[in-house]
Amino acid sequence: MTTATVEPRPQMREPRPRGRIDYLNVDFGARSWLLTTDHKRIAILYLVSITLMFIVGGLFAVLIRLELATPPGDLVSADTYNRLFTMHGVVMLFFFLIPVIPSVLGNFLVPLMIGAKDLAFPRLNLASWYVYMTGALVALWAMLAGGVDTGWTFYTPFSTRSSHSYVIGTAVGVLILGFSSILTALNFVVTIHRMRAPGLTWFRLPLFIWSTYATSLIILLGTPVITVTLLLLAAERLLGIGIFDPRLGGDPILFQHLFWFYSHPAVYIMVLPAMGVVSELVTTFSRKTIFGYHFVAFASIAIAVLGFLVWGHHMFVSGQSVYASLIFSFLSYLVAVPSAIKVFNWTATLHKGSVAFQTPLLYAFGFIALFTIGGLTGLVLAATAVDVHVHDTYFVVAHFHYIMVGGTVMAYMGGLHYWWPKMTGRMYPEGWAKLGALIIFVGFNLTFFPQFVLGYQGMPRRYHEYAPEFQVLNVMSSAGATILGAGYALPMFYFLWSLRSGKEAGPNPWGATGLEWATSSPPPPHNFETTPTVTLPPYIYSRKEADVVG
Amino acid sequence: MLSANLVKPGVLPGALPHEAPATQEPLASQFADLYQQREVATLGMWVFLATEILFFGGPLTAYAIYGGRFSDDFVAASERLSVPLGALNTVVLLGSSLTVALAVRAARLGQFRSVSLLVLATIVLGVVFLGIKALEYSHDYAEGLIPGIRFTAEWRPGVEARHAELFFFFYFFLTLLHAVHMLVGLAAWAVLLLRTLRGRFSVRWNAPIEVAGLYWHFVDVVWVFLFPLLYLLRH
Numbered sequence: 001m002t003t004a005t006v007e008p009r010p011q012m013r014e015p016r017p018r019g020r021i022d023y024l025n026v027d028f029g030a031r032s033w034l035l036t037t038d039h040k041r042i043a044i045l046y047l048v049s050i051t052l053m054f055i056v057g058g059l060f061a062v063l064i065r066l067e068l069a070t071p072p073g074d075l076v077s078a079d080t081y082n083r084l085f086t087m088h089g090v091v092m093l094f095f096f097l098i099p100v101i102p103s104v105l106g107n108f109l110v111p112l113m114i115g116a117k118d119l120a121f122p123r124l125n126l127a128s129w130y131v132y133m134t135g136a137l138v139a140l141w142a143m144l145a146g147g148v149d150t151g152w153t154f155y156t157p158f159s160t161r162s163s164h165s166y167v168i169g170t171a172v173g174v175l176i177l178g179f180s181s182i183l184t185a186l187n188f189v190v191t192i193h194r195m196r197a198p199g200l201t202w203f204r205l206p207l208f209i210w211s212t213y214a215t216s217l218i219i220l221l222g223t224p225v226i227t228v229t230l231l232l233l234a235a236e237r238l239l240g241i242g243i244f245d246p247r248l249g250g251d252p253i254l255f256q257h258l259f260w261f262y263s264h265p266a267v268y269i270m271v272l273p274a275m276g277v278v279s280e281l282v283t284t285f286s287r288k289t290i291f292g293y294h295f296v297a298f299a300s301i302a303i304a305v306l307g308f309l310v311w312g313h314h315m316f317v318s319g320q321s322v323y324a325s326l327i328f329s330f331l332s333y334l335v336a337v338p339s340a341i342k343v344f345n346w347t348a349t350l351h352k353g354s355v356a357f358q359t360p361l362l363y364a365f366g367f368i369a370l371f372t373i374g375g376l377t378g379l380v381l382a383a384t385a386v387d388v389h390v391h392d393t394y395f396v397v398a399h400f401h402y403i404m405v406g407g408t409v410m411a412y413m414g415g416l417h418y419w420w421p422k423m424t425g426r427m428y429p430e431g432w433a434k435l436g437a438l439i440i441f442v443g444f445n446l447t448f449f450p451q452f453v454l455g456y457q458g459m460p461r462r463y464h465e466y467a468p469e470f471q472v473l474n475v476m477s478s479a480g481a482t483i484l485g486a487g488y489a490l491p492m493f494y495f496l497w498s499l500r501s502g503k504e505a506g507p508n509p510w511g512a513t514g515l516e517w518a519t520s521s522p523p524p525p526h527n528f529e530t531t532p533t534v535t536l537p538p539y540i541y542s543r544k545e546a547d548v549v550g
Numbered sequence: 551m552l553s554a555n556l557v558k559p560g561v562l563p564g565a566l567p568h569e570a571p572a573t574q575e576p577l578a579s580q581f582a583d584l585y586q587q588r589e590v591a592t593l594g595m596w597v598f599l600a601t602e603i604l605f606f607g608g609p610l611t612a613y614a615i616y617g618g619r620f621s622d623d624f625v626a627a628s629e630r631l632s633v634p635l636g637a638l639n640t641v642v643l644l645g646s647s648l649t650v651a652l653a654v655r656a657a658r659l660g661q662f663r664s665v666s667l668l669v670l671a672t673i674v675l676g677v678v679f680l681g682i683k684a685l686e687y688s689h690d691y692a693e694g695l696i697p698g699i700r701f702t703a704e705w706r707p708g709v710e711a712r713h714a715e716l717f718f719f720f721y722f723f724l725t726l727l728h729a730v731h732m733l734v735g736l737a738a739w740a741v742l743l744l745r746t747l748r749g750r751f752s753v754r755w756n757a758p759i760e761v762a763g764l765y766w767h768f769v770d771v772v773w774v775f776l777f778p779l780l781y782l783l784r785h
Contacts, residue, residue: 120580
């Protein structure tokens with residue numbers, strides 16, 4: 001493997017001409033932001049609001065790890081602890097992980113990458129941000145009023161009969177948020193179908209577009225089910241009708257089926273866009289076309305389809321039929337195949353590339369390593385017999401944090417660094433950014449690796465106290481969380497710093513292919529001076545490749 | 551001199567060369583032409599309807615499961631619904647789908663007088679449907695068939711009232727969900743009627759009518775499923 005540092009191409013380095021109109025300086029004032037229909041500005045609105053939600057969810061995590069630093073429940077009561085982990089889950093899953101890459105990076109990039117002036121429905125796009133904010137405010141109100149203690153899964157009949165917390169308020173917040181996801185996904189699907197630049201055929205699309213498309217399909221077909229399930233839950237709680245309550249003739253397992261019919265695919269809503277980001281990062285920084293473009297593209301679609309058929313693996317110990325469990329187990333193994341295809345293809349792309357170890361690629365490496373660990377432990381959990389042993393233990397907690405934090409957040413951070421020059425026209429400080437990536441990687445593993453061991457040894461999740469012999473590993477985990485928190489804080493500072501003091505980026509600081517790099521940074525309000533015409537597949541980095549493909 | 555040469559007839563100064571000439575056409579700035587705008591509008595509605603299927607699919611699945619588990623109780627409960635009123639409503643709604651289909655055709659042919667009349671007829675039929683539905687709901691209230699609020703109806707021996715209540719819960723949940731969709735559709739038709747009267751549509755641009763038509767047909771089809779599933783269980 002040869003290494004090289006990507007120096008900005010000299011001809012790309014011309015400074016931004018003074019007075020050039022871009023999407024940031026075309027208009028000023030709160031009104032111009034709050035009523036904008038420019039997809040790039042809406043992406044920035046999402047960036048700010050989703051970052052705030054990430055901080056809120058992170059604060060809950062801080063309290064959780066503080067409580068778990070010692071075996072007895074000495075910081076908060078059991079009841080408060082229940083609310084803390086529930087609200088951590090609700091905020092992080094629904095208000096951060098699910099929307100983050102589609103709404104921030106997707107909003108910014110989809111029209112740019114396909115050479116369009118905007119999304120198909122710009123006003124709908126703005127509406128979806130307002131819907132997101134409404135959902136977030138309702139959920140935050142429910143949290144300030146007293147919070148919710150059901151776990152983010154809202155399992156019945158506890159959530160409908162026994163819980164004395166703000167179940168309906170939180171559920172309504174989540175339900176409203178669902179419409180925001182649906183509107184964004186609808187916009188993406190229609191835009192990708194109908195707004196591509198001349199010559200941009202489906203197999204010339206960047207892989208980020210393929211994964212965003214697959215994600216949108218999942219959002220469109222899954223989200224309405226959780227919406228209606230939460231409505232049924234609210235109806236049962238308000239009216240006392242036995243939809244899910246066995247005492248009244250209902251079936252609690254049905255709730256779990258309906259819930260996971262959305263919420264397992266939701267995992268793919270979180271991780272598929274992350275995979276799209278990683279595909280972009282790996283090709284750019286190894287200066288090679290992706291290995292097996294079609295396989296990576298169709299793997300996204302395969303994950304979207306298979307992702308809908310595996311929800312029952314959350315219910316192996318719920319009383320679900322053993323035969324159903326076996327089929328769900330088998331299908332869960334099957335979904336590992338397209339995931340593995342992606343990992344192998346990224347690795348093969350790096351092979352013999354001129355790899356530049358810039359910050360975005362470091363995050364991509366982080367993603368590949370941590371996602372692989374998370375994915376393989378997922379197979380452990382999908383084995384019906386082993387699952388009985390580790391079900392509801394910290395093994396599960398560690399597994400899904402490896403996928404969601406190690407996977408999605410890593411890729412999001414990588415993507416944010418990669419496209420930051422495009423979004424703002426400024427470079428982030430490379431040295432600090434590398435340090436941040438390193439801190440996050442170390443902090444992450446120190447936080448969550450001990451939890452695999454804890455879980456395997458039998459420490460159950462969702463308790464505020466634990467047996468003393470688990471303390472060493474828990475202290476390691478809490479210490480890691482501190483490091484992880486510092487790692488996340490660092491980029492917030494240097495990103496803000498770079499807005500004023502970062503180097504001018506120029507249109508294409510990475511020398512990358514892709515239409516988003518063919519326009520200036522930050523892009524003009526309608527993205528391109530003239531609609532681009534595409535004649536080549538994506539990721540053509542060498543003349544030889546260009547000649548071969550023709 | 552140079553700038554004068556750049557301004558072509560029909561193109562506003564400042565417009566990019568590839569942009570369509572500024573005319574009366576309602577072309578949004580992100581599209582290349584009206585054809586693309588129309589394709590986007592119809593595809594958007596089709597995608598939305600796909601999510602709607604899943605939206606109704608959740609409660610319909612739950613209803614099917616409980617209908618299988620408590621079939622006798624559900625049949626007994628279903629007998630309390632008025633088949634004549636339900637059937638009448640089916641006819642009314644199918645009639646409104648006919649007027650919508652004719653309105654879409656008339657719009658394509660540029661006969662906007664007919665479009666206004668047909669859209670008006672659609673609105674009238676939709677209101678009639680909701681009126682009949684409200685009549686049914688008031689009967690249900692009088693008989694004590696409102697789950698969770700006023701469920702006091704007498705049941706013959708062997709029928710579990712809890713399960714009958716579950717039936718009526720799904721009946722109200724599904725039909726109310728449907729009625730909300732009807733209201734949204736009626737609001738859309740009212741707006742489109744005003745726009746038609748103001749001459750906003752032409753042979754070249756009438757996609758909103760077609761898109762609203764798609765939506766209305768979907769809401770109609772949902773009823774076509776709900777009517778037998780809820781009203782005709784005993785048959």
